[in-house]
Amino acid sequence: MTLDLLSPFTEFAFMRRALVGVIAIALGGGPVGVFLMLRRMSLTGDAMAHAILPGAALGYLVAGLSLPAMTVGGLVAGVIVALLAGLVARVTALKEDASLAAFYLLSLALGVTIVSLRGSNVDLLHVLFGTVLALDDAALVLLAGIATLTLVTLALAYRPLVLDCVDPVFLRSVSGAGTPAHLIFLGLVVLNLVGGFQALGTLLAVGLMMLPAAAARFWSAEITAMIVIATGIGIVSGIAGLLLSFHAELPAGPAIILTAGGVYLVSLVVGREGGLLWLARPRKHLEA
Template sequence: MLDFFIQPFFEFAFMKRALVACFALALGSAPIGVILMLRRMSLFGEAMSHAILPGAATGFLIAGFSLPAISIGGVIAGLVVVLAAGAATRATDQREDASVAAFYLIALALGVALISMRGSSVDVMHILFGSVLAVDEAALLLLGVVSSVSLALLAALYRPLLLDGFDPDFLRSLRGTGGGTLYHLIFLGLVVVNLVAAFQALGTLMAVGLMMLPAVTARFWARSLPGMMAVAALIAAVSGYAGLLLSFHANLPSGPAIVLACGAFYILSLFFGRVQGILLRLLPTRHLEA
């Protein structure tokens, strides 16, 4: 029985690399997903995961499946969409979510069209859904660097990001008008970079799953922000492990299997979570007890 759970990771090198990649993504992406959720920007992550596609497609057209080319192209495309949506919002009376939605849909269509110009249907599927089982040492290095930098920046900017999310006026009174904007842009840059890193393993359609589903799930188990970040990272790591096992034994695509494992944790937490879970809310409570 024990072999069922650990043998694939001892016997196959590609499974070991995939597991390390999932752990790196869990540490870097899940805490960022928590902040996105608390700032009511959950769909922003979804939009950005598609917005990087034209840059990744351009890198693919120039250099094939080259990690540096696809990564640099993805970062540039994501930042262009962020800046364009922000400029459109400030130049008009359109809401930011509407601007982001418009630009990400344009980017998604452009990316698919670019891939289709020279790539096959297999290339399109690889770009959209990724293949964590094909992660090599260079991709692992990228994931490790992005995860480490993300955690360091989140630790350094924890208080300003917290204030910018819950009381931006107070932050502006302390740091000036430009201070809040700077922290916001740094955070958006972290989102884009983490999605580009996740894109290497999970593709554009699945990358946001490991960022947002554990974050949403963590809210059913923790009340404090550090607690939610820790729980989200743990859920993402366990989901990566469970998804890889499911993929190996059931012969399923690895990316969707990992996101399905995240989804299973969310459904279970929705009913059994200790913080506002459905079953807990149905139980009778004492007077004045939350």
């Protein structure tokens, strides 16, 4: 029974490629998602996922479905939107969340328009929802490189990132590493979203980053443990989502995100750190 369930990975090369791709996305996106959540920037990740769309669309307009062109375009667009949103928030009365929301809406509309100018509805669906079952060697190398760079960078900047989550005022008082660490972290966010875009599209790229992180919070309050749990949930969700899409004949990208969402909902109910059942259980007198 188990062998039959897992047979798609042994019988089809495209399923093995998709498996490697989603594992790489989970390895890089899981830790980044945890830090986004702890820094209360979860919606920032969603906004940035849409911000890369115009650049990726311009790359598509120039070179078609070219991985290098769409990757470079997405990176440039993401960095520009991040810088513009921060600049607007600093020189005007508009807060950063509102500024990001404005740029995200403009980016989404502009990207869809650019793709529509040259492409078909199939191309638009490819850009919006990705093609995780059509990953080639170049895409896998890109995803593996992003995951490796992310893990190495987070290992080197782990201490200032954690301090910035826990006590940013203290970090600024004892070190000047806060701002560089923040900028590096934003770069990692954009980089992982560009990688996720290749497989899951601009609308779903942030899903495998934030849903496992949110689920992990219900199982641990310790940052390192949350990172490990979020990464594990992302990998399991990717594997289960691919199998669900194959056996139930569902779109692969949405199936992966739905699986991660299912894990989040289960964690919300039964998680030991603030899950609904644990909050509702009877407590002894004076129990914390």
